[in-house]
Amino acid sequence: MRTAPLKTAPLKTVGVAVLAALVIGTVLLLATGADPLVAYQSIVSGAFGPDGFADTLAYVVPVAGLATALAIPLRAGMVNLGGDGQLVLGAISAVTVGLGTGSAVLALLAGILAGGAYAVLAALCENRFGVPLLVSTLLLSYPAMSLASYLVRFPLKDEGSSLPQTPQLPDGARLPELAALVVVLVVVLVYTVVDARTPAGFEARVTGWNARFAEYAGIDRPRLTVRLLAFSGGTAGLVGAMVAMGFPYRFIDGALITPQYTWIGLLAALLARANPLGTLVAAVFFAALTSGGFAMERATQVPRELTAILQAVLILFLAATSGLLRKRGARV
Amino acid sequence: MFDLSLISSTLTALTPILFAALGGALCQRAGVFNISLEGTLLVGCFAAVAGSWYTGSAWLGVLTAVVASAAYSLILAVGSVTFGGDAIVIGVAANLLAVGLTSFLIRTVFGTEGAFSDPALDGLEPVLGQSLLVYVSWIAVAAFAVLLYRHPWGLRLRGVGERPLAARALGVSVTKYRYWAIIAAGALCGLGGAQLALGSVTLFAENMTAGRGWIAVVAVMLGRATPIGVLLAALLFGLAEALGFRLQGLGLPQQATDAAPYLVTLVALFLSSRRNRVSVPG
Numbered sequence: 054m055r056t057a058p059l060k061t062a063p064l065k066t067v068g069v070a071v072l073a074a075l076v077i078g079t080v081l082l083l084a085t086g087a088d089p090l091v092a093y094q095s096i097v098s099g100a101f102g103p104d105g106f107a108d109t110l111a112y113v114v115p116v117a118g119l120a121t122a123l124a125i126p127l128r129a130g131m132v133n134l135g136g137d138g139q140l141v142l143g144a145i146s147a148v149t150v151g152l153g154t155g156s157a158v159l160a161l162l163a164g165i166l167a168g169g170a171y172a173v174l175a176a177l178c179e180n181r182f183g184v185p186l187l188v189s190t191l192l193l194s195y196p197a198m199s200l201a202s203y204l205v206r207f208p209l210k211d212e213g214s215s216l217p218q219t220p221q222l223p224d225g226a227r228l229p230e231l232a233a234l235v236v237v238l239v240v241v242l243v244y245t246v247v248d249a250r251t252p253a254g255f256e257a258r259v260t261g262w263n264a265r266f267a268e269y270a271g272i273d274r275p276r277l278t279v280r281l282l283a284f285s286g287g288t289a290g291l292v293g294a295m296v297a298m299g300f301p302y303r304f305i306d307g308a309l310i311t312p313q314y315t316w317i318g319l320l321a322a323l324l325a326r327a328n329p330l331g332t333l334v335a336a337v338f339f340a341a342l343t344s345g346g347f348a349m350e351r352a353t354q355v356p357r358e359l360t361a362i363l364q365a366v367l368i369l370f371l372a373a374t375s376g377l378l379r380k381r382g383a384r385v
Numbered sequence: 386m387f388d389l390s391l392i393s394s395t396l397t398a399l400t401p402i403l404f405a406a407l408g409g410a411l412c413q414r415a416g417v418f419n420i421s422l423e424g425t426l427l428v429g430c431f432a433a434v435a436g437s438w439y440t441g442s443a444w445l446g447v448l449t450a451v452v453a454s455a456a457y458s459l460i461l462a463v464g465s466v467t468f469g470g471d472a473i474v475i476g477v478a479a480n481l482l483a484v485g486l487t488s489f490l491i492r493t494v495f496g497t498e499g500a501f502s503d504p505a506l507d508g509l510e511p512v513l514g515q516s517l518l519v520y521v522s523w524i525a526v527a528a529f530a531v532l533l534y535r536h537p538w539g540l541r542l543r544g545v546g547e548r549p550l551a552a553r554a555l556g557v558s559v560t561k562y563r564y565w566a567i568i569a570a571g572a573l574c575g576l577g578g579a580q581l582a583l584g585s586v587t588l589f590a591e592n593m594t595a596g597r598g599w600i601a602v603v604a605v606m607l608g609r610a611t612p613i614g615v616l617l618a619a620l621l622f623g624l625a626e627a628l629g630f631r632l633q634g635l636g637l638p639q640q641a642t643d644a645a646p647y648l649v650t651l652v653a654l655f656l657s658s659r660r661n662r663v664s665v666p667g
Contacts, residue, residue: 085493182658195644373463377469
């Protein structure tokens with residue numbers, strides 16, 4: 054598995070991509086009969102305005118959390134496509150432990166362990182059985198989602214409700230939104246420091262630059278894979294735990310999958326080429342777009358999915374223009 | 386347990402995956418890693434339903450799906466072949482775009498959320514118990530085999546995939562062959578999407594492909610991008626899905642059977658990689 058050498062996109066390509074996304078968005082808005090100016094205005098005020106900013110912060114936790122989780126192995130050129138599975142396993146484990154013990158700390162630990170262990174399983178599939186990580190993480194993701202879905206429909210179901218959801222967590226096992234946000238920022242900070250200042254971070258970056266050279270230099274790739282996936286899955290599990298432990302304080306089937314956090318997070322990480330702070334910035338931007346989409350839907354009746362389209366178009370143009378730059382540059 | 390209806394439900398489960406996997410194999414042979422199959426399949430599902438709804442003919446729906454998916458696949462072709470962008474980034478973004486776009490369109494075009502179906506929506510009539518597209522998929526496997534091994538086009542395509550510089554030196558346009566491989570994969574995904582939305586059922590639901598495009602990506606890998614290999618890999622998945630349905634009837638929870646095909650595929654990868662390491666083209 055080889056990903057292109059990672060460099061951050063220059064401002065000009067960002068400008069072109071933003072312009073392209075705005076043009077395509079305008080065409081779609083005009084086609085639905087909405088006023089593009091009003092729509093864009095409501096996206097911005099919904100994302101950063103006084104009444105929308107709290108929503109944006111609520112999206113920052115899963116999007117930036119997942120983006121960081123997936124950036125960790127990406128730094129070494131390894132793609133973890135199993136974020137969804139690690140996320141829901143972390144969430145369902147945290148809720149199970151939270152309901153049983155009433156302790157937030159134990160619940161968070163359970164989430165980290167479940168997500169991390171599951172990702173390590175995928176790493177072992179590559180190391181021991183030669184199944185590429187990209188595929189092993191992806192294939193393991195679906196059974197994890199099925200398992201969580203089963204648990205929430207049968208053994209852990211809230212008997213008083215007709216929806217597939219667990220009972221609410223007791224007060225002691227809940228986590229305020231602000232605490233979750235702080236934890237995510239701490240994770241980003243730790244990743245930044247480890248990436249820039251430790252041998253482990255250096256090994257990962259060298260492997261990302263040139264995997265064959267890294268092997269030649271004596272970096273133990275199987276061990277690195279297991280470690281990176283443990284941190285990646287652990288972070289994804291932690292994020293799942295924190296989202297489930299926040300409002301409405303329960304695990305709801307599909308609530309972590311439908312918003313596509315994993316894929317938005319992965320794209321943020323890919324865009325920033327797994328640079329820790331770059332990944333955070335891209336993720337916050339996508340979180341703002343998502344929450345702006347809800348505000349736009351309230352203001353103009355245009356479906357909120359418009360912002361998902363804008364996101365994807367933006368990324369496509371960024372990928373294409375940065376590819377063009379690479380082609381023109383000295384690298385082949 | 387094993388009877389005619391199992392074969393029939395295997396064929397139903399197999400067909401969309403087989404179409405997408407053939408497209409993926411074609412791209413792999415041309416040296417393009419196509420992970421946008423999931424999104425392209427979803428676009429095919431939506432276009433099939435929209436086409437059938439507005440023309441009143443299921444076959445025009447199929448045609449719409451083929452055209453729409455082929456057009457959609459141009460995103461990957463332009464982004465990765467012409468501009469040299471990272472195929473993984475573009476593939477993941479194209480998948481996300483397909484989810485957003487179809488959810489947006491189902492609400493703006495049909496004015497409903499989640500799923501669209503209507504008794505008046507024309508589905509594909511079964512012929513001998515299966516939609517015609519099921520038979521088309523088998524013909525497509527044979528056509529792929531002939532094209533790949535018995536036709537100059539296939540020889541050049543393989544050359545483009547294996548030794549692009551040598552192919553270019555011999556005057557074969559790498560760009561042209563990769564474009565056609567990607568567009569053909571798009572058209573095949575259109576057929577797969579049409580089978581899913583108008584053959585198995587007659588409706589469009591958000592995210593209705595539910596990972597089938599990803600399974601196709603894995604089937605290409607498992608089948609080493611050969612016609613028979615891909616067919617067998619897709620068949621394995623179809624059989625696992627059909628058996629899962631059967632076991633559901635015997636009281637096993639739906640979630641257990643949902644997970645089965647992925648685990649079966651993983652085990653098959655374990656076994657096949659013992660002999661020969663599976664690789665991802667980069």
